[in-house]
Amino acid sequence: MTTAKPVGVCLLGSTGSIGLSTLDVIARHPRRFRVIALTANSSVDKLVAQCVQFQPQYAVMADADAANQLAVLLKQSAPDVQVLSGTDGLLTVAGHEAVDFVMAAIVGAAGLLPSLEAARTGKRVMLANKEALVMSGALFMQAVRDSRATLLPVDSEHNAILQCLPDNYVAGAAPVGVRNIMLTASGGPFRNLPVSQLSAVTPEQACAHPTWDMGRKISVDSATMMNKGLEVIEAGWLFGLPMENINVVLHRQSLVHSLVEYNDGSVLAQMGNPDMRIPISHALGWPERIESGARRLDLMAVENLQFEAPDKAHYPCLELATTAWRSGGTAPAILNAANEVAVQAFLDERIAFTAIAQVVEQALEQCALHVADRLDTILADDAHARAVANEYIDSGKVRVPQ
Ligand code: NAD
Ligand code: MG
Numbered sequence: 001m002t003t004a005k006p007v008g009v010c011l012l013g014s015t016g017s018i019g020l021s022t023l024d025v026i027a028r029h030p031r032r033f034r035v036i037a038l039t040a041n042s043s044v045d046k047l048v049a050q051c052v053q054f055q056p057q058y059a060v061m062a063d064a065d066a067a068n069q070l071a072v073l074l075k076q077s078a079p080d081v082q083v084l085s086g087t088d089g090l091l092t093v094a095g096h097e098a099v100d101f102v103m104a105a106i107v108g109a110a111g112l113l114p115s116l117e118a119a120r121t122g123k124r125v126m127l128a129n130k131e132a133l134v135m136s137g138a139l140f141m142q143a144v145r146d147s148r149a150t151l152l153p154v155d156s157e158h159n160a161i162l163q164c165l166p167d168n169y170v171a172g173a174a175p176v177g178v179r180n181i182m183l184t185a186s187g188g189p190f191r192n193l194p195v196s197q198l199s200a201v202t203p204e205q206a207c208a209h210p211t212w213d214m215g216r217k218i219s220v221d222s223a224t225m226m227n228k229g230l231e232v233i234e235a236g237w238l239f240g241l242p243m244e245n246i247n248v249v250l251h252r253q254s255l256v257h258s259l260v261e262y263n264d265g266s267v268l269a270q271m272g273n274p275d276m277r278i279p280i281s282h283a284l285g286w287p288e289r290i291e292s293g294a295r296r297l298d299l300m301a302v303e304n305l306q307f308e309a310p311d312k313a314h315y316p317c318l319e320l321a322t323t324a325w326r327s328g329g330t331a332p333a334i335l336n337a338a339n340e341v342a343v344q345a346f347l348d349e350r351i352a353f354t355a356i357a358q359v360v361e362q363a364l365e366q367c368a369l370h371v372a373d374r375l376d377t378i379l380a381d382d383a384h385a386r387a388v389a390n391e392y393i394d395s396g397k398v399r400v401p402q
Pocket of ligand 1: 012014016017018039043055062107129130155156212216218276
């Protein structure tokens with residue numbers, strides 16, 4: 001039991017999959033953590049229930065109408081909660097002086113500005129929102145260094161890598177004595193499907209992940225393996241390593257969450273059941289280990305652990321992401337923006353699953369790259385890539401659902 005003042009936590013994206021897992025861990029440690037702010041896009045009812053349970057100082061809705069509805073409902077059920085809205089509201093809570101830790105768990109580019117604000121204001125940034133690093137890795141890492149923020153990855157692979165590095169390792173530095181890092185990937189729900197059948201898969205099938213329970217966007221990204229592509233870029237920024245020292249390994253069981261190979265031939269891995277409460281509690285408790293609620297790993301029940309090289313023809317998005325990372329500048333931001341548009345179009349059943357890679361490739365070909373040293377340049381290229389992707393989808397040249 002801790003007697004110190006509770007740590008103030010801001011949860012960006014509290015109604016999502018990572019948000020819910022984070023609140024589950026926090027609820028197990030009521031004396032250790034105090035929820036200062038909860039935020040969501042437009043899920044009013046979910047946010048009301050969370051406010052009643054956790055009594056934060058602030059509740060933020062990105063959507064202004066939803067914020068008005070929330071304010072009305074909270075007047076009855078949790079009158080002490082202050083309601084804010086829009087990007088301004090998100091920035092206010094991410095950088096608030098009462099906040100020590102920020103869980104950055106908004107999905108997509110919408111998470112960039114509030115995550116960056118947490119980095120700029122020197123918080124412990126528990127980063128789930130990989131898109132922020134993909135879009136603006138150089139600016140983000142500089143903000144972390146300038147403000148002496150503590151950056152702890154929550155993405156399970158990157159959290160696993162951090163756990164396999166020396167205790168004094170600081171994010172962004174090239175780790176000493178490391179030859180390679182290996183990011184594991186489950187291969188998603190279509191790993192056994194022939195490439196010829198991929199164009200017929202549905203959003204429901206794509207969101208039914210074999211080992212992880214996640215939000216819809218990242219579930220589709222896992223099925224295309226764009227998720228692993230984004231994670232390679234994320235790893236490049238987090239661990240200061242070039243592309244040739246970051247490998248992707250297909251591992252169907254999702255029990256080994258990633259590995260670090262040292263110069264002497266030692267390979268360290270982090271294992272556990274596939275439950276995001278493990279990396280979340282690692283980031284919340286660090287450097288201590290705290291109870292997460294995750295089921296214990298029963299090694300005797302594990303029949304085998306397989307590792308394979310991913311098939312490039314099956315996962316063209318992985319290749320597109322590594323190409324964008326090699327191109328540098330705003331290419332990863334363009335890749336990410338086009339992918340967000342394409343994934344949404346697939347979820348809306350406007351394009352086929354295999355058209356996601358087509359749309360991203362088109363955007364990378366058509367959009368001019370710039371040096372990614374200014375936020376406005378990055379946001380302009382993000383917007384341009386979205387326009388190009390939408391135009392291409394509307395052109396009728398992409399594969400449509402069968
Ligand atoms: P989700 O879709 O379940 O939840 C997203 C959250 O962001 C919700 O609270 C939603 O209200 C909020 N949100 C959505 N759009 C918004 C906007 N425009 N403005 C403000 N808030 C908005 O997503 P998730 O699966 O929890 O993933 C969140 C992030 O964590 C993603 O970047 C994802 O890549 C990363 N991540 C998730 C997992 C996982 O297991 N779910 C694992 C690793 C990394
Ligand atoms: Mg991951």
